[in-house]
Amino acid sequence: TVGAIGYGAYEIYGKRHPLEQKPFDPKKRTVVVLGSGWGAVSFLKSINTDDYNVMVVSPRNYFLFTPLLPSCTVGTIELRSIMEPIRFITQHKSRNVKFYESECTDIDPESKTISITDVSDIKGSVSNTTVHYDYLVMAVGADNQTFGMAGVREFACFLKEIWDAQKIRTRLMDCVESAGFAKQAPEEVDRLLHMVVVGGGPTGVEYAAELHDFLKDDLEVWYPELADKFRITLVEALPNVLPMFSSQLIQYTESTFKQNKIEVLTKTMVKEVADKEIKVMDANKNLVSIPYGLLVWATGNCPRPLTRKLMARIKEAQTSPRGILVDDYMRVAGAPDIYAIGDCTFSKYAPTAQVATQQGLYLASVFENLARIEEGQNKKITPFEYSHQGSLAYIGSDKAIADLPFLNGNVSVGGVATYVFWRSVYISNMFSFRNRFLVVGDWMKSKVFGRDVSR
Numbered sequence: 029t030v031g032a033i034g035y036g037a038y039e040i041y042g043k044r045h046p047l048e049q050k051p052f053d054p055k056k057r058t059v060v061v062l063g064s065g066w067g068a069v070s071f072l073k074s075i076n077t078d079d080y081n082v083m084v085v086s087p088r089n090y091f092l093f094t095p096l097l098p099s100c101t102v103g104t105i106e107l108r109s110i111m112e113p114i115r116f117i118t119q120h121k122s123r124n125v126k127f128y129e130s131e132c133t134d135i136d137p138e139s140k141t142i143s144i145t146d147v148s149d150i151k152g153s154v155s156n157t158t159v160h161y162d163y164l165v166m167a168v169g170a171d172n173q174t175f176g177m178a179g180v181r182e183f184a185c186f187l188k189e190i191w192d193a194q195k196i197r198t199r200l201m202d203c204v205e206s207a208g209f210a211k212q213a214p215e216e217v218d219r220l221l222h223m224v225v226v227g228g229g230p231t232g233v234e235y236a237a238e239l240h241d242f243l244k245d246d247l248e249v250w251y252p253e254l255a256d257k258f259r260i261t262l263v264e265a266l267p268n269v270l271p272m273f274s275s276q277l278i279q280y281t282e283s284t285f286k287q288n289k290i291e292v293l294t295k296t297m298v299k300e301v302a303d304k305e306i307k308v309m310d311a312n313k314n315l316v317s318i319p320y321g322l323l324v325w326a327t328g329n330c331p332r333p334l335t336r337k338l339m340a341r342i343k344e345a346q347t348s349p350r351g352i353l354v355d356d357y358m359r360v361a362g363a364p365d366i367y368a369i370g371d372c373t374f375s376k377y378a379p380t381a382q383v384a385t386q387q388g389l390y391l392a393s394v395f396e397n398l399a400r401i402e403e404g405q406n407k408k409i410t411p412f413e414y415s416h417q418g419s420l421a422y423i424g425s426d427k428a429i430a431d432l433p434f435l436n437g438n439v440s441v442g443g444v445a446t447y448v449f450w451r452s453v454y455i456s457n458m459f460s461f462r463n464r465f466l467v468v469g470d471w472m473k474s475k476v477f478g479r480d481v482s483r
């Protein structure tokens with residue numbers, strides 16, 4: 029405790045009194061980092077700015093702690109608590125790190141330049157320009173997979189960014205208040221209070237779990253007349269949810285969901301998305317219509333437009349439609365001096381924060397070694413090796429599941445103790461003392477006062 033307080037005090041002091049930084053050095057090479065998510069931030073935290081000029085381009089000027097985003101959709105945690113300004117992260121570097129809040133719209137590997145655009149509402153007289161790089165680190169993450177289905181972008185909510193969580197929270201309360209509107213027809217009440225989640229991966233499961241807690245703990249209390257009308261349905265095309273977990277934990281999750289009255293429709297494919305209903309092909313190959321009030325779409329990743337554009341420029345080497353092909357050193361095939369990490373790549377690992385973080389850390393060490401080799405030192409650059417620390421997911425009513433590598437095997441645990449573990453893992457992985465303080469505060473606040481039901 030004394031250590032934690034001491035560290036906190038040190039961190040607060042450091043944040044408010046940043047050290048003076050060296051300016052860019054024209055003799056050093058410039059590394060341009062695209063993105064401010066898990067991969068980019070992990071790289072930025074460990075890159076040695078004595079060796080390089082570092083510039084960051086990202087449309088958002090903060091890092092987002094995605095594992096706790098589902099908790100923000102129901103107000104267990106507030107959004108600002110899981111955001112960390114990118115400048116808090118770069119201000120401790122020995123050399124100034126330039127940050128441009130903008131989107132990279134094109135990469136030209138021939139001239140080693142990128143095009144950047146200020147995509148925010150307020151722009152100065154210059155909002156488009158090009159920037160030169162010596163090395164480029166692509167960490168732009170991925171887009172939401174819609175399978176090209178019409179209506180998804182228009183009617184469903186994704187769950188990836190801050191604004192997605194805000195939109196879900198607002199829409200949910202809108203549905204509840206509209207269901208309570210005077211003389212609402214019973215079937216319309218049923219529709220409005222039916223929350224449908226598409227996708228049985230960790231994001232879809234954790235969202236359904238948080239939603240269940242919110243219904244039980246808060247909405248049923250504040251809206252007693254609607255209490256028995258709330259319904260949650262999870263739709264998954266595969267035979268079971270959470271394919272990355274052990275079969276024991278899949279069963280545990282499915283039975284917990286059953287107890288919590290979350291209906292799980294497996295082997296069910298969404299065929300059509302309209303404003304008030306989806307049409308699905310069920311396990312018996314029948315086309316069924318499911319009316320909904322809120323639709324949350326969490327079916328995984330697909331490459332962003334920028335990623336596809338770069339792959340098209342070097343298409344002889346980029347043969348996978350699913351993401352950028354990199355070698356064991358995170359170098360982009362077909363583009364010298366471009367590296368790619370995290371969800372924008374197509375690799376043998378799952379697209380997780382855990383992978384992106386390890387790749388970012390690894391790449392910073394590669395850059396460190398390159399600088400030492402250039403000085404004449406004898407350094408060897410070894411390939412990236414992923415070390416799996418386990419998988420965790422929250423499944424509702426204070427229960428979590430964990431698959432953890434242990435000795436030469438694996439342990440699978442689930443329940444309330446795992447939930448305490450889940451919380452402590454997240455808290456110890458939160459980027460700063462400030463975020464830890466905010467999240468713990470939010471948890472206590474929602475335990476004591478309940479969650480806020482204002483729209």
Ligand code: FAD
Pocket residue numbers: 062063064065066067068085086087088094095096097098130131132133167168169170187188189230231332334369370371372379380381382383384420
């Ligand atoms: P991101 O973190 O998505 O970062 C991409 C960055 O690039 C963003 O800053 C974005 O603004 C920026 N960007 C986008 N386009 C451009 C452009 N054109 N130019 C410049 N910058 C651009 N993983 C786990 O390991 N454990 C979990 O518990 C977990 N929970 C999750 C829960 C949710 C709700 C979600 C959505 C994901 C979760 N993940 C989890 C997965 C994890 O968040 C991703 O794997 C991780 O974010 C990938 O890191 P990244 O750096 O590749 O991409």
Ligand code: MG
Pocket residue numbers: 062063064065066067068069167168169370
């Ligand atoms: Mg990133």
Ligand code: MG
Pocket residue numbers: 064065066091092093094
């Ligand atoms: Mg992120």
Ligand code: MG
Pocket residue numbers: 129146148149150151
């Ligand atoms: Mg702006």
Ligand code: MG
Pocket residue numbers: 202203205206
């Ligand atoms: Mg309304």
